[in-house]
Amino acid sequence: MALPITEIKIKKLKMRLKHSFSTSFGSVKDKEFFLIEARDGEGNCGYGESVAFEVPWYTEETVKTVFHMMEDYLIPILQMECLTHPQDVSNIFKPIKRNHMAKAAIEGAIWDLYAKREGVSLARALGGERKKIEVGIAIGIQPTINELLHTIDQAFQEGYKRIKIKIKPGYDIKVLREVRWHFPSIPLMVDANSAYTLDDIEHLKQLDEFDLMMIEQPLSDDDIMDHAKLQSVIHTPVCLDESIHSLEDVKMAYELGSCRIINIKPGRVGGLTEAKRIHDYCKEKDIHVWCGGMLETGVGRAQNIALASLPQFTLPGDISSSSRYWEKDIIYPEIVARNGMIEVPDQPGIGYQLDEEKVDHFLEWEKVYQL
Numbered sequence: 001m002a003l004p005i006t007e008i009k010i011k012k013l014k015m016r017l018k019h020s021f022s023t024s025f026g027s028v029k030d031k032e033f034f035l036i037e038a039r040d041g042e043g044n045c046g047y048g049e050s051v052a053f054e055v056p057w058y059t060e061e062t063v064k065t066v067f068h069m070m071e072d073y074l075i076p077i078l079q080m081e082c083l084t085h086p087q088d089v090s091n092i093f094k095p096i097k098r099n100h101m102a103k104a105a106i107e108g109a110i111w112d113l114y115a116k117r118e119g120v121s122l123a124r125a126l127g128g129e130r131k132k133i134e135v136g137i138a139i140g141i142q143p144t145i146n147e148l149l150h151t152i153d154q155a156f157q158e159g160y161k162r163i164k165i166k167i168k169p170g171y172d173i174k175v176l177r178e179v180r181w182h183f184p185s186i187p188l189m190v191d192a193n194s195a196y197t198l199d200d201i202e203h204l205k206q207l208d209e210f211d212l213m214m215i216e217q218p219l220s221d222d223d224i225m226d227h228a229k230l231q232s233v234i235h236t237p238v239c240l241d242e243s244i245h246s247l248e249d250v251k252m253a254y255e256l257g258s259c260r261i262i263n264i265k266p267g268r269v270g271g272l273t274e275a276k277r278i279h280d281y282c283k284e285k286d287i288h289v290w291c292g293g294m295l296e297t298g299v300g301r302a303q304n305i306a307l308a309s310l311p312q313f314t315l316p317g318d319i320s321s322s323s324r325y326w327e328k329d330i331i332y333p334e335i336v337a338r339n340g341m342i343e344v345p346d347q348p349g350i351g352y353q354l355d356e357e358k359v360d361h362f363l364e365w366e367k368v369y370q371l
């Protein structure tokens with residue numbers, strides 16, 4: 001059966017985070033992104049969200065490159081091709097190299113449209129099984145240890161299932177010692193966003209004393225080899241984030257023993273179809289996976305919730321409540337984590353409605369493309 005898309009609309013939004021989010025490579029205060037609408041001419045509309053930041057410090061993509069790719073290459077491909085299933089999207093976009101966040105933004109809207117047309121939840125369309133997912137919280141680098149301890153305490157009181165803190169050289173062992181002294185048994189992990197090199201091996205071995213669930217992306221974003229060397233000498237499981245752009249990267253990491261855990265972000269791997277392929281491979285190889293976050297609004301988060309309902313997402317994802325980052329989210333109902341769990345909606349598609357008033361409030365401009 002055909003999947004007729006008659007129109008793609010790109011809406012450029014800018015929203016201020018409640019608090020700026022700091023990592024080893026910089027801070028984000030305002031989130032600029034594209035909300036993508038895919039329509040079928042029968043009254044159905046699917047929504048997607050782009051996750052690239054303004055500056056290319058997480059991957060090479062930026063807000064501007066995402067728009068350039070969507071307008072100049074990806075939408076023209078959609079105008080020429082007929083789809084039968086959202087899984088076709090990654091194939092027809094293949095001639096365009098990388099630019100995964102641009103592809104994922106459009107593909108996400110098409111997956112949502114497809115699920116709505118089928119009258120099933122996005123989770124179900126993807127093969128999800130869970131009714132509720134476990135979620136954790138990511139805490140950026142804080143100005144003082146006391147602020148970090150306070151934020152952890154608050155997150156723990158709110159019931160989040162695990163705490164992730166960002167580390168970098170000079171903000172690691174001492175900080176972890178304090179955290180473990182105050183919270184000896186919380187499920188804890190760290191994310192280095194590539195802040196270390198193999199020269200730090202002896203230093204990183206000290207992480208083993210803190211009983212961490214994992215260390216995320218300790219070494220270079222374009223490395224898979226050195227992570228294998230590191231994983232062979234530390235007990236703490238290594239999790240790869242920035243190094244993984246495709247199923248092929250995961251296969252290499254598995255063969256080399258570069259990590260024991262994979263963080264799957266649809267935006268980083270080119271969309272939900274590739275995310276699902278990675279999930280399926282990890283299930284077969286018994287590699288634990290979890291769903292990362294990119295400071296998304298409710299649309300991106302709703303897609304992440306659907307993805308995280310797949311069976312191999314055995315670890316809590318970075319999918320906190322809407323209120324964690326936003327005064328007011330652009331969806332309703334807002335996403336709420338209760339006791340560290342989020343319910344997976346069973347309404348068609350992403351299962352949340354767009355709050356058009358909020359969207360208009362944050363809208364900078366919009367552009368429509370007929371297909």
Ligand SMILES: O=C(O)CCC(=O)C1=CC=C[C@@H](O)C1C(=O)O
Nearest residue numbers: 023058138292293294295296318
């Ligand atoms: O969206 C969330 O809650 C997770 C935030 C988070 O940890 C990250 C967001 C954006 C870029 C990175 O710093 C990052 C990560 O590396 O996982």
Ligand SMILES: [Mg+2]
Nearest residue numbers: 191216217241
């Ligand atoms: Mg990360």
